Amino acid sequence: MSASFDHIFTPQDAARLTQPLHIIWPDVERAALVARFDWLALDALSATLSLNPAAAPHVGGWLLGGEVTGDVTRACVASGAPVREKRRVSVQLLLLPQEQQLVAEEDFELDAAALDTLYFAGGRFDVADMAAESFALALNPWPRAKGADAFLREKGVLGEEEAGSFGALAALRDKMAGKGGG
DSSP, X not given: OOOOGGGEEOHHHHHTOOSOEEEEXXXXXXXXXXXXXXXXXXXXXXXXXXXXXXXXXXTTOEEEEEEEEEEEEEEOTTTOOEEEEEEEEEEEEEEEEGXXXXXXXXXXXXXXXXXXXXXXXXXXXXXXXXXXXXXXXXXXXXXXXXXXXXXXXXXXXXXHHHHSHHHHHHHHHHHHHHXXXX
């Protein structure tokens, strides 16, 4: 995405912020997101975000928090028909300098309260890009239009109840009932 430079921050820029950031993506940037994420349309995307210094042990990091609101149209995974989704997404990210990224091969346990962590390189981070990615990740991964099940049945795709073990037994029962009745 070619985000506006006024949404790319250095830690020094972030330290000078005194107000929440209000971002409204213009047509050109929304079109870039449509192409990037393979959507059909993105009629609106806006965010209200704050940047605050992270506490120990993440000294040098930043907390990006707030909300992203959008109106996106994507293709149904079954029929390709347009599926519109209006969504309000909460954003809570921990931004750390890439130098703090640990390359550990050990097993570790995920903490449900832990924030998603993104690492930034070159002493800069693009909050508009991070907010847009958070929005994209929060969308339904398998959008389905009304009538998608009928479309799939028409194409010969079995439903979950028909494809499983019990579906196979039901088909066998129906087949045997047909033979015995004739």
